[in-house]
Amino acid sequence: MANDKRPNDDRFERGARALASIDGHAGQKVVDALADIAPDFARYLIEFPFGDIYSRPGLDLRAREIATIAALTAMGNAAPQLKVHIQAGLNVGLTREEVVEILMQMAVYAGFPAALNGLFAAKEVFAARGG
Amino acid sequence: MANDKRPNDDRFERGARALASIDGHAGQKVVDALADIAPDFARYLIEFPFGDIYSRPGLDLRAREIATIAALTAMGNAAPQLKVHIQAGLNVGLTREEVVEILMQMAVYAGFPAALNGLFAAKEVFAARGG
Amino acid sequence: MANDKRPNDDRFERGARALASIDGHAGQKVVDALADIAPDFARYLIEFPFGDIYSRPGLDLRAREIATIAALTAMGNAAPQLKVHIQAGLNVGLTREEVVEILMQMAVYAGFPAALNGLFAAKEVFAARGG
């Protein structure tokens, strides 16, 4: 149950718009899946990452998705979120070739297994989007 | 002792140029520090990350440093390398504001401590560069 | 094969009782699954974590499960064990709402993906326990 009686409308609305334009359908699915267990967390997810961070003007969305894809690949313990952000990267203008370059580069910083697991996640995402 | 009698000259030379242009003095210091304990590893460091990966045409150096800064901040266990790459990011054209945006964004993916430690690393690097 | 001829009966019996009361069926399944590959490891699992640590008087089981659920969520690479301990937390008196609070809090320390993956693990555990 939320302890915020009056939602912070600006952040939420700005975040909801950012989430929709970046993650599209995949972002909404995460929000929906939280509805019965942690609805407040869905609100936080929209407000802080998307309403606060992704909406900041100092770095464009293409650069932000490069950072996120790199981080999730290197951490290696967040496969569902990595797939969402490989999609998001393509949505905001990264090419498949660029996504593959980012993933390969992670072999240098997090090892070959992290890069391989990232590449196989990308392969699934690319296949699901088609030719 | 190296087990490669004939070094792979192209990769090494291309890597040495890339390392010098990206990491400058800091990269050379790492290579020098390896000389007495693992000289072959200095060669690998030049050949694979810099001769192979950073020299690939599919992603520009600015994007590559965004990926590396994000990954090292998220992993949170490679402070010396993160500082080298914050410098490298500035060397290849990122502004200080952009570096700060990348570091703040990592709070979303790796938590506030990882972002804070990244920001304090950047503060040291910025102070050392002056201005 | 064990290299301990004479098992340390007190620790083992105390640990077996603690394991049964905390993890119940799920703990026994882990022990059984080890029988053909590493029976000594099943014994260590009973003796050290349960016979030594969980049996210590300085912290109650509710607090111990808060710590374990938080740690496994933050590490993000031990999904089966996290599910066992979400169950264990409920067994020793945490409410579902309290478990959800712990998981959401991990977004602060380990990032939103770790918290999301923890919440979806809890959703599975709650559903399996029913209503």
Add this chain to the structure above:
Amino acid sequence: MANDKRPNDDRFERGARALASIDGHAGQKVVDALADIAPDFARYLIEFPFGDIYSRPGLDLRAREIATIAALTAMGNAAPQLKVHIQAGLNVGLTREEVVEILMQMAVYAGFPAALNGLFAAKEVFAARGG
């Protein structure tokens, strides 16, 4: 520079009160250290972790600090934040013995080195507080 013209006063004020009561002097030092490099991040730190999460009614502060101490010890890559939260745990009512119990328990989930490094961090904090 902030992209939020109108700060979300309720969250910020609630968060500032929570930060002061939990982390005291140590929390304010972190906020101050961010002032010249990422003042917006200081605001986010107050608003999301403290204004949103720690202010939620579903889990008391003692339980929240158990979770945070456990998570930071297990992750093992956030020593400054672990020390702040060992202090915070003592501030909100954990005894030194309870803190030590949490840290020792992490040997089970994250290994003996993580527990040892947590215990040595606690030793520093305890010594600084005296007595």
Add this chain to the structure above:
Amino acid sequence: MANDKRPNDDRFERGARALASIDGHAGQKVVDALADIAPDFARYLIEFPFGDIYSRPGLDLRAREIATIAALTAMGNAAPQLKVHIQAGLNVGLTREEVVEILMQMAVYAGFPAALNGLFAAKEVFAARGG
């Protein structure tokens, strides 16, 4: 597409031989799976880990696989690669009992969940190899 017109034949051939003798079928499957998404990465995988590192004379393959099995178990986020290297360990002369010893030992350094997940990975590999 490769940016190396002239492949470094010695490293590639030496690496391909090492990969075949160590990982056998499993290594070739990884290389094949990369063919349509990142063929250059398959080449790097053969050249650097196998052509450079595993081909070095200073440590025998049995010792190298002990190191790799330990590392992948401790990291806990590379299950497919761990299974490949449990197989590789058996291929280069480790007994099943020795593999189990390495995995159990990781409980000390990375926690019981990491060791358990390693043991269950080994159980799958052993079962697939038969009796």
Add this chain to the structure above:
Amino acid sequence: MANDKRPNDDRFERGARALASIDGHAGQKVVDALADIAPDFARYLIEFPFGDIYSRPGLDLRAREIATIAALTAMGNAAPQLKVHIQAGLNVGLTREEVVEILMQMAVYAGFPAALNGLFAAKEVFAARGG
């Protein structure tokens, strides 16, 4: 305060002998440093890792130290323990060259920063041992 009135003498004595022969002075220093904060943890450290695991006959100490050095290097968040085990590896018969080989190999599995930080830890240990 210990909750074990009667210590498990066999495990403790066997562990104390193993610790002394493997880690020597460095192991005793860790035990001493725990005396005022967590004396029971010193006992667990002797009993489980050394009395139980390192004393098992199925893998020799040289192989066990290869596994530990690899794991701690790959995890990258346990520098003090890595130094202790680089020493331990030399104590049980690894050569400096072999230690360096293990550390370099970790670049493949955990990235170049992990390997570099391991190599610089070894450099310190080698220098402290002299010649």
